[in-house]
Amino acid sequence: xxxxxxxxxxxxxxxxxxxxxINGTTVKILNxxxxxxxxxxxxxxxxxxxAGKSTLMKILGGxxxxxxxxxxxxxxxYFVKGPREAREKGVAFVHQELNLCLNLDIxxxxxxxxxxxxxxxxxxxxxxxxxxxxxxxxxxxxxxPKTIMHNLSTARQQVVEIVKALSYDSRIxxxxxxxxSLTAGEIDHLFELIRDLKSRGVSIIYISHRxxxxxxxxxxxxxxxxxxxxxxxxxxxxxxxxxxxxxVGRTITNLFNCTHKVLDEDILKVxxxxxxPNTKPISMHVKKGEIVGLGGLVGSGxxxxxxxxxxxxxxxxxxxxxxxxEYKKPSAEKSIAKGIAYxxxxxxxxxxxxxxxxxxxxxxxxxxxxxxxxxxxxxxxxKEAEAxxxxxxxICRSMDQLVSTLSGGNQQKVLFAKWLESKPDLLxxxxxxxxIDINAKAEIYEIMDNIAKQxxxxxxxxSELPELIGMSDRIYVMRRGSISLEINKNEEMTQERILANxx
Amino acid sequence: MKKRNxxxxxxxxxxxxxxxxxxxxxIPGFFTVTNxxxxxxxxxxxxxxxxxxxLVLIIQGIDLGTGGVMAFCAMVSGFMMLNGMNVFFSMFVGxxxxxxxxxxxxxxxxxINIPPFIATYVTGQITLGLALVVGKGSSISGMxxxxxxxxxxxxxxxxxxxxxxxxxxxxxxxxxxxxxxGKHIYALGGNESVVKAEGINSGMIKIFAFSLCGLYxxxxxxxxxxQMATVHPTQGASYQxxxxxASLVGGVSMLGGEGAAWMSVVGALIIGFLRNALDMLAIDPxxxxxxxxxxxxxxxxxxxxxxxxxxEKAKVF
Numbered sequence: 001x002x003x004x005x006x007x008x009x010x011x012x013x014x015x016x017x018x019x020x021x022i023n024g025t026t027v028k029i030l031n032x033x034x035x036x037x038x039x040x041x042x043x044x045x046x047x048x049x050x051a052g053k054s055t056l057m058k059i060l061g062g063x064x065x066x067x068x069x070x071x072x073x074x075x076x077x078y079f080v081k082g083p084r085e086a087r088e089k090g091v092a093f094v095h096q097e098l099n100l101c102l103n104l105d106i107x108x109x110x111x112x113x114x115x116x117x118x119x120x121x122x123x124x125x126x127x128x129x130x131x132x133x134x135x136x137x138x139x140x141x142x143x144x145p146k147t148i149m150h151n152l153s154t155a156r157q158q159v160v161e162i163v164k165a166l167s168y169d170s171r172i173x174x175x176x177x178x179x180x181s182l183t184a185g186e187i188d189h190l191f192e193l194i195r196d197l198k199s200r201g202v203s204i205i206y207i208s209h210r211x212x213x214x215x216x217x218x219x220x221x222x223x224x225x226x227x228x229x230x231x232x233x234x235x236x237x238x239x240x241x242x243x244x245x246x247x248v249g250r251t252i253t254n255l256f257n258c259t260h261k262v263l264d265e266d267i268l269k270v271x272x273x274x275x276x277p278n279t280k281p282i283s284m285h286v287k288k289g290e291i292v293g294l295g296g297l298v299g300s301g302x303x304x305x306x307x308x309x310x311x312x313x314x315x316x317x318x319x320x321x322x323x324x325x326e327y328k329k330p331s332a333e334k335s336i337a338k339g340i341a342y343x344x345x346x347x348x349x350x351x352x353x354x355x356x357x358x359x360x361x362x363x364x365x366x367x368x369x370x371x372x373x374x375x376x377x378x379x380x381x382x383k384e385a386e387a388x389x390x391x392x393x394x395i396c397r398s399m400d401q402l403v404s405t406l407s408g409g410n411q412q413k414v415l416f417a418k419w420l421e422s423k424p425d426l427l428x429x430x431x432x433x434x435x436i437d438i439n440a441k442a443e444i445y446e447i448m449d450n451i452a453k454q455x456x457x458x459x460x461x462x463s464e465l466p467e468l469i470g471m472s473d474r475i476y477v478m479r480r481g482s483i484s485l486e487i488n489k490n491e492e493m494t495q496e497r498i499l500a501n502x503x
Numbered sequence: 504m505k506k507r508n509x510x511x512x513x514x515x516x517x518x519x520x521x522x523x524x525x526x527x528x529x530i531p532g533f534f535t536v537t538n539x540x541x542x543x544x545x546x547x548x549x550x551x552x553x554x555x556x557x558l559v560l561i562i563q564g565i566d567l568g569t570g571g572v573m574a575f576c577a578m579v580s581g582f583m584m585l586n587g588m589n590v591f592f593s594m595f596v597g598x599x600x601x602x603x604x605x606x607x608x609x610x611x612x613x614x615i616n617i618p619p620f621i622a623t624y625v626t627g628q629i630t631l632g633l634a635l636v637v638g639k640g641s642s643i644s645g646m647x648x649x650x651x652x653x654x655x656x657x658x659x660x661x662x663x664x665x666x667x668x669x670x671x672x673x674x675x676x677x678x679x680x681x682x683x684x685g686k687h688i689y690a691l692g693g694n695e696s697v698v699k700a701e702g703i704n705s706g707m708i709k710i711f712a713f714s715l716c717g718l719y720x721x722x723x724x725x726x727x728x729x730q731m732a733t734v735h736p737t738q739g740a741s742y743q744x745x746x747x748x749a750s751l752v753g754g755v756s757m758l759g760g761e762g763a764a765w766m767s768v769v770g771a772l773i774i775g776f777l778r779n780a781l782d783m784l785a786i787d788p789x790x791x792x793x794x795x796x797x798x799x800x801x802x803x804x805x806x807x808x809x810x811x812x813x814x815e816k817a818k819v820f
Binding site: 099 | 680682683690696697698700702703761
């Protein structure tokens with residue numbers, strides 16, 4: 001097979017928001033990375049968060065320039081000034097965060113910035129006709145190009161993003177965590193699409209944290225660690241343990257090492273709780289020191305259930321009994337006072353204030369305790385923050401560092417620190433390890449186990465079945481807004497059983 | 504789903520329309536041709552300001568300087584006419600001044616990143632100050648008859664201001680619906696980072712929208728003074744609130760990305776009739792702003808409330 005792309009000795013120093021090297025820095029995000037891509041292959045890129053995968057792809061996609069190194073497309077030097085130019089040369093980027101205007105319809109999103117014109121005016125007819133053709137071509141006959149984006153599900157929005165990328169006649173498609181918000185069925189469809197693209201000669205660079213996917217879609221695999229390309233291997237030699245070892249530089253044994261004990265006392269009891277006007281009622285309970293897993297598909301109502309209990313979302317009837325008494329009209333303020341904490345699914349939206357520093361984020365949920373005579377006690381704030389940073393092993397320069405500059409795993413630890421500081425008795429974790437690397441995951445699991453040991457009850461919402469099975473004492477599986485299955489520890493906890501009850 | 508959206512969007516202004524109609528039926532002479540023509544003439548000025556406002560509301564901006572621009576540009580034209588210059592040339596210069604102020608707003612917002620409400624508020628205050636300077640603190644009058652005629656004569660039984668408003672409505676609609684710039688205005692209102700990633704110059708879009716906004720405000724100010732046969736330095740004061748009210752009542756989103764030119768014209772007609780009804784009920788103009796302000800809060804409140812409710816309920820499990 002012919003090499004379509006070659007990246008040689010790519011080096012990138014730490015950069016500012018415009019992608020320019022920060023003056024005087026010697027910190028390298030990428031250090032002499034080599035990468036190549038053959039025609040019609042799926043090349044998987046793996047590495048921990050902060051290993052440099054996204055940076056490398058941003059350079060290829062024209063979002064930021066490389067400081068050193070060369071790139072060749074079809075053997076000719078490849079140099080682009082922006083994402084637009086990269087796309088015109090056949091390199092398209094499907095971002096992890098969706099890059100779409102939700103107020104426009106599908107067709108106008110696909111043609112944004114290059115609307116065809118007739119006599120100087122935008123030619124809507126052609127836009128809709130062409131969009132129809134693109135959607136048909138990739139097997140989405142059922143999607144109407146006139147649909148406004150915000151009426152689509154996240155998965156469908158992702159489809160539009162992919163179709164948009166392909167509409168440029170792309171030869172190289174970069175997919176950054178494309179399955180992060182997709183359901184099992186949608187993932188299958190995506191893989192089918194990828195296979196179809198391969199047969200058309202499109203080359204794909206695939207980034208994912210989900211190890212089980214890689215073997216299904218990938219042809220080759222490159223491991224990045226600390227900004228260096230460690231090894232490229234063929235999928236024929238796939239060996240998960242070896243790859244993980246190369247990614248982290250050490251072997252992780254026993255990811256789920258649970259030593260906590262479940263106490264025989266209910267802390268939370270929920271009866272006939274309805275999360276929507278037309279959903280079936282939910283009844284469940286959580287004991288002290290217990291980790292209860294909440295499984296199910298994205299969109300099955302897990303987060304809505306958690307938010308309902310925490311008091312940031314309305315619910316439609318039912319009773320919550322917390323610590324033996326009825327908890328009426330929940331609100332976030334009351335919940336925090338009562339010792340309930342909720343770590344949201346999207347830490348950047350309602351978890352952390354990323355433009356603030358670490359200590360301010362940590363003290364946020366417990367700020368009331370830090371006031372002495374109506375004045376904020378800064379010394380106490382620093383002391384508490386420092387203790388938590390140490391306890392949770394947050395890797396940072398100082399507690400005055402902005403949270404936005406931390407890696408995903410460390411941001412998650414700051415979020416844990418924030419809520420642990422509020423001394424909770426019931427901790428609700430919504431996708432606690434989403435988008436963080438395996439090393440940080442192991443640390444998060446350890447933190448969870450330690451918390452449970454102190455008698456704190458944990459409800460963990462997770463889409464990752466190994467994690468759900470490994471960490472939970474009991475599992476509830478949700479489907480269409482209600483609980484479809486409860487699995488006790490002494491019962492059979494298998495991925496198959498859980499999956500069967502989610503669909 | 505779709506059907507329900509439409510309902511909530513317009514439910515608020517249906518209520519207002521009913522209120523206006525009830526008021527109308529109780530006021531003798533409300534539904535006479537003279538009065539309707541009169542209201543249309545007044546509403547045209549509001550509508551032109553609202554068209555200006557719509558352009559910047561869609562890109563998540565706002566113009567809080569409408570009043571100042573309306574006064575200053577009219578003052579410039581009036582001053583030139585009083586000094587014996589050609590009526591049309593004077594009007595042209597007045598409009599051009601509005602365009603320049605709009606460009607300045609656009610530059611402040613896109614190049615120096617000053618939030619729109621501050622940039623436009625400040626330029627509005629500066630132009631208001633300039634209007635007071637040019638008019639030496641009071642109004643000027645004695646403009647040529649031709650000028651006054653433009654503000655008051657009918658053409659094919661419809662006031663000339665209304666014709667001008669209709670022309671601007673058509674132009675704005677074409678820009679928003681059928682040009683790339685218009686599509687990019689909506690896209691910018693929806694998600695700025697996407698627009699940037701597409702290699703579209705988002706600064707240019709902002710400058711364009713604010714320039715056009717300034718231009719329209721100037722036209723409104725000049726038409727208003729032609730109608731009054733005087734230029735008063737604070738003549739634009741009430742139009743500031745009315746323009747925002749008209750756009751929002753018409754259905755333009757305060758959050759950007761949504762709205763259409765016709766919506767603000769419908770909104771302006773509603774505000775126009777509301778003001779007229781209040782006038783005819785002999786309610787002090789000072790109290791009128793209270794009603795209009797309450798109407799804005801009501802409309803925005805209802806639409807936001809409905810939106811939240813719906814997002815909660817529309818969730819399918």
